[in-house]
Amino acid sequence: MPAPQGAILRPPAQALAPRVRAMWATTSLLASVGATAATVATVLVLASSDESTAAWIAGCTGALLSLAMLASAALRVTVEYRNYRYEVTELGLYVSSGWLWRRWQIVPHSRVQTVDTRAGPLHRLFGLVAVQVATASAAGSTAIPGLSVPAAAELVEELARRAELDEGT
Amino acid sequence: MEPREHPTLEGRLHPLAVLVIARRFIGASLIPLAALLVSLGTRVLVPLLLAVVLLGVPLAVLSWWRFRYRVGAGRLELRSGVLSRSVRTIPLDRIRGVDVSEPFVHRLLGLVKVEVEAAAGGGSKAELSLAAVSRAQANALRAVLLGAGAAAARGPAVLHRAGPQLLALGGVTSLRYLVAPLAIVGVGLNLADDLPGGFVERAGDAAIDLLPTDALGIAVLAAGTIVLVLAIGAAGSLLVDWNFTLTDDRERLTASRGLLTRRIVTIDRNRIRGADVGDTPLRRIFRLVSITAIVAGLRGRTGGTTLAPVLPADETHGLLQVVDPAAPDPVAPLARHPRAARRRRLQRAIALPALAVLAAAALRSPWGVAGAVVLAGLAVVLALDRYRQLGHGFDGSRLVLRSGSLRRRWSELDPAGVVAFELRSSPAQRRSGLCTLVVHLGQGAGSRRALDAGELQAAGLLAGLHPRLLEPLLERSSSPQLERASSSIAAE
Numbered sequence A: 001m002p003a004p005q006g007a008i009l010r011p012p013a014q015a016l017a018p019r020v021r022a023m024w025a026t027t028s029l030l031a032s033v034g035a036t037a038a039t040v041a042t043v044l045v046l047a048s049s050d051e052s053t054a055a056w057i058a059g060c061t062g063a064l065l066s067l068a069m070l071a072s073a074a075l076r077v078t079v080e081y082r083n084y085r086y087e088v089t090e091l092g093l094y095v096s097s098g099w100l101w102r103r104w105q106i107v108p109h110s111r112v113q114t115v116d117t118r119a120g121p122l123h124r125l126f127g128l129v130a131v132q133v134a135t136a137s138a139a140g141s142t143a144i145p146g147l148s149v150p151a152a153a154e155l156v157e158e159l160a161r162r163a164e165l166d167e168g169t
Numbered sequence B: 001m002e003p004r005e006h007p008t009l010e011g012r013l014h015p016l017a018v019l020v021i022a023r024r025f026i027g028a029s030l031i032p033l034a035a036l037l038v039s040l041g042t043r044v045l046v047p048l049l050l051a052v053v054l055l056g057v058p059l060a061v062l063s064w065w066r067f068r069y070r071v072g073a074g075r076l077e078l079r080s081g082v083l084s085r086s087v088r089t090i091p092l093d094r095i096r097g098v099d100v101s102e103p104f105v106h107r108l109l110g111l112v113k114v115e116v117e118a119a120a121g122g123g124s125k126a127e128l129s130l131a132a133v134s135r136a137q138a139n140a141l142r143a144v145l146l147g148a149g150a151a152a153a154r155g156p157a158v159l160h161r162a163g164p165q166l167l168a169l170g171g172v173t174s175l176r177y178l179v180a181p182l183a184i185v186g187v188g189l190n191l192a193d194d195l196p197g198g199f200v201e202r203a204g205d206a207a208i209d210l211l212p213t214d215a216l217g218i219a220v221l222a223a224g225t226i227v228l229v230l231a232i233g234a235a236g237s238l239l240v241d242w243n244f245t246l247t248d249d250r251e252r253l254t255a256s257r258g259l260l261t262r263r264i265v266t267i268d269r270n271r272i273r274g275a276d277v278g279d280t281p282l283r284r285i286f287r288l289v290s291i292t293a294i295v296a297g298l299r300g301r302t303g304g305t306t307l308a309p310v311l312p313a314d315e316t317h318g319l320l321q322v323v324d325p326a327a328p329d330p331v332a333p334l335a336r337h338p339r340a341a342r343r344r345r346l347q348r349a350i351a352l353p354a355l356a357v358l359a360a361a362a363l364r365s366p367w368g369v370a371g372a373v374v375l376a377g378l379a380v381v382l383a384l385d386r387y388r389q390l391g392h393g394f395d396g397s398r399l400v401l402r403s404g405s406l407r408r409r410w411s412e413l414d415p416a417g418v419v420a421f422e423l424r425s426s427p428a429q430r431r432s433g434l435c436t437l438v439v440h441l442g443q444g445a446g447s448r449r450a451l452d453a454g455e456l457q458a459a460g461l462l463a464g465l466h467p468r469l470l471e472p473l474l475e476r477s478s479s480p481q482l483e484r485a486s487s488s489i490a491a492e
Helices: A019-048 A052-083 A121-125 A149-162 B017-040 B042-066 B104-109 B135-146 B149-154 B164-173 B176-194 B196-210 B215-241 B281-286 B313-323 B339-362 B366-389 B427-431 B455-465 B467-473 B476-491
Strands: A085-088 A092-097 A102-108 A114-118 A128-134 A142-148 B009-012 B068-072 B075-080 B086-091 B095-102 B111-118 B128-134 B157-161 B245-248 B252-257 B262-268 B272-279 B288-295 B306-312 B391-394 B399-403 B408-413 B420-425 B434-440 B447-454
Touching (some): A019 A052, A019 A128, A092 A142, A121 A128, B009 B135, B095 B104, B095 B135, B104 B111, B164 B215, B176 B215, B262 B288, B288 B313, B427 B434, B434 B455
Antiparallel strands (some): A128 A142, B095 B111, B095 B262, B245 B252, B272 B288, B272 B408, B399 B408, B420 B434, B434 B447
16 A cells, blocks of 8 residues: 555644744753863863773763764754644644654644743743643643744734633633 | 522531541651650650640541531532631532542441542642531532432432452453562562561572472462462452442432442543443453543542443443443454554564573573563564554544553544544654554543554544544645545445
């Protein structure tokens, strides 16, 4: 039987804000810089106390860890950004995410309980907002991690209107 | 909804409730008391006990005095508190159910405990319980809170009653006791390091010395162990589910059970979203199943929604139809999942035992290799059965999903109760044209999934479950094939 190979649902219409890539890259970069700094410090301490084998092991592990973080950052800003999409249809919210393990979630408007927006320090730095949509089931709740401020406001407004929620809940 | 007329009802807990409350106070202070005793010695025992009695009993009496309940004007009010007073008000239309239970101490005093299930809107899940009331009070409360006066007059019908033989057989076949010995071994191994003087090792050695070495002795020991385990399984089931009775007053189902602690659970029929039918390989031999209602809006309480702990398989459909008239027959054939799903079950099952075989071979241990090979064989048998049990179906009104082998579960549910739909696909699934469809049911009801369904099957299910919402989201390329797929599902 010819299989459609993992594409039985069409991609949702809208992408995240492009700036979310910059935010993800910054997060990963910061983590990578932190890991590198910790590695350098460990290697220096070990080398100064004549533990050269241990210093080599620590250095290599740390370097690999930092590289892995950079690689995951590269994947996030390319593939994950491409796959993380959302769309408000007439009857529901449709979100796709994931790269290797892909996920498509569809929440009927009538089942939405709360719509939350959140903006952490990094979000604010890049002018982004994260939107969380909760249903009666924790596992059936969904999130859109990075939208521009106007796009988020529009999404919340639209979801609230469609779910017949009052504004601000 | 038409406004129901609720009579007014007011009262306190039963006077003997003082004992229950006092027991709770004293129970809470036991550990600090023990600490004091240990640090100060036994000469403080008498003053301490005096202090507890002098403080605890008046506190319990006061707490009993302050606690009042009142039903009227469409709401339930609970007033309580010794130092800080509180009044809790619950509109009657938010009340989902009333549970009456009889913990052991209550049974001795002839009292019952009442817990009110209220809709958990938002996040506040306040516990609403009446610690101890008389049975008559509990019945009056239930009738008023649930507006069941008319229904009670009609008399509830008994849907299912489990007798002792059935329960004993159910306990033996539940296989639940197989997990308990593993837990005991785990605890034992943990204790081995902590107990002083190598106690567990010495006990183990002593036990090994006592073990018989001749064939007859071993056979007797094995038979004795099996009989003991089965007896424990039967006894556990009898204790928990003694005289399990499911009654129906057309609006609510009421399940009561238990030998020492008797529990009564009420389920609002409007909140039933479907049902799970579970069994084990052993139960399949005896043709027995257990039935659990899928109920939305109840807090997750294990075993709270059991409709039948054990039931002959032939009676399943009949009972299901009383609860949910549209329920399909559990023995009706389901759409099988593609052969690729079988390969995936096998791959997953064989990986660990194969590693064990390699490890045993590397260690040159013939017994290890033999054991690992047997293990691998069992894993393959289990994987094949797990594949055989995978299935799904949708008859236009109820979604049916089946999976599992050692604990097989067949679920029927109303798509209208689905809170969110989800499709998952891993790289390995995509290579084989498979995916997993998950339906989330919300508060307390959990999720059910169609594991490793064919992609076209999943598309067909999605299009059928909620056509107006989901059909526009399907990839156009799969639509013509979909026509065929969905018509073949409908034909089954």
